[in-house]
Amino acid sequence: MTLTSIRFAFALLALLPGTCPAAEPLGTLFFSPAERARLHHHAPTPTPAPPPRLDGIITRSAGNPTLFLDGQAHAAQPHQIRMDDATARVAASDGRWHRLRVGDPSPQ
Numbered sequence: 001m002t003l004t005s006i007r008f009a010f011a012l013l014a015l016l017p018g019t020c021p022a023a024e025p026l027g028t029l030f031f032s033p034a035e036r037a038r039l040h041h042h043a044p045t046p047t048p049a050p051p052p053r054l055d056g057i058i059t060r061s062a063g064n065p066t067l068f069l070d071g072q073a074h075a076a077q078p079h080q081i082r083m084d085d086a087t088a089r090v091a092a093s094d095g096r097w098h099r100l101r102v103g104d105p106s107p108q
Contacts, residue, residue, distance in 0.1 A: 049093045054100035057081060057088055 031039065055068040059081065067076045067088055080089045086102045 048096060051092045051096075051098035051100060052090060053105065054088055054090065054102050056102055057083070057086065059083065 052069040055071060057068070057076075058066040065076045065078060065081050067074045067080075067090065069090060076088065082088070087099050088102075089097055090100050091097050
């Protein structure tokens with residue numbers, strides 16, 4: 001038997017059905033089983049909370065500034081306030097930070 005006929009025989013053997021075990025599809029190969037389950041059975045993500053409305057800023061010569069958010073007074077830190085453009089950096093109820101301008105309507 002020549003080398004060419006041996007190669008031909010192996011090629012035919014490889015093409016026969018049932019000679020190799022059935023392989024699982026690769027799918028999400030680089031994820032753990034828990035991550036795959038979360039990908040396939042994901043719950044709809046909740047919509048983010050809208051940022052509060054910034055009604056006003058009071059700055060003092062001594063002490064921390066005060067922000068009026070949705071009509072309520074809240075203590076603030078000086079680094080949150082930019083008086084040159086009347087904005088303040090404020091955290092929403094879901095933990096996201098927003099740069100708000102005094103008088104801008106809150107998005108609904």
